[in-house]
Amino acid sequence: MVFKWTEQLAVGVDIIDNQHKELFDRVNKLIDAFNEEIDEGIVRELLDFLGTYVDEHFSFEQDLMKHYNYNDIDIHVFSHKLFTENMAKIKKEILTNGVNYVLTQHLQDHLCDWLINHIYKEDRKLGTFLRLNGKQ
Numbered sequence: 230m231v232f233k234w235t236e237q238l239a240v241g242v243d244i245i246d247n248q249h250k251e252l253f254d255r256v257n258k259l260i261d262a263f264n265e266e267i268d269e270g271i272v273r274e275l276l277d278f279l280g281t282y283v284d285e286h287f288s289f290e291q292d293l294m295k296h297y298n299y300n301d302i303d304i305h306v307f308s309h310k311l312f313t314e315n316m317a318k319i320k321k322e323i324l325t326n327g328v329n330y331v332l333t334q335h336l337q338d339h340l341c342d343w344l345i346n347h348i349y350k351e352d353r354k355l356g357t358f359l360r361l362n363g364k365q
């Protein structure tokens with residue numbers, strides 16, 4: 230599976246782009262852990278880290294939206310909330326039933342595809358807004 234950050238996903242605000250790259254890196258590590266010999270400890274560690282990282286990243290974006298009075302804050306925050314809920318479900322399932330094919334598909338559909346879509350549509354829109362308002 231190819232899950233890669235590309236220039237097409239750049240929002241144009243360096244700090245957000247760097248966080249997105251880190252996010253892709255972490256998700257890829259999780260996918261690798263699924264595909265290789267699965268060490269439950271490593272998977273658990275990656276999930277914990279990813280969960281914390283996602284929370285921090287979403288809060289960071291949301292703080293910027295508040296600071297710059299972004300019009301579409303509600304819809305963006307709601308979108309983040311859906312992702313967080315999906316991720317919590319996947320995490321729970323992994324910890325309960327272990328990794329399986331269905332779960333890997335689920336991860337791809339609900340996390341990877343979502344992330345690409347979200348960044349492409351909503352975060353780039355936010356990036357444009359922030360840049361217009363003087364955020365580099």
Ligand SMILES: [Fe+2]
Nearest residue numbers: 290347351352
């Ligand atoms: Fe976002």
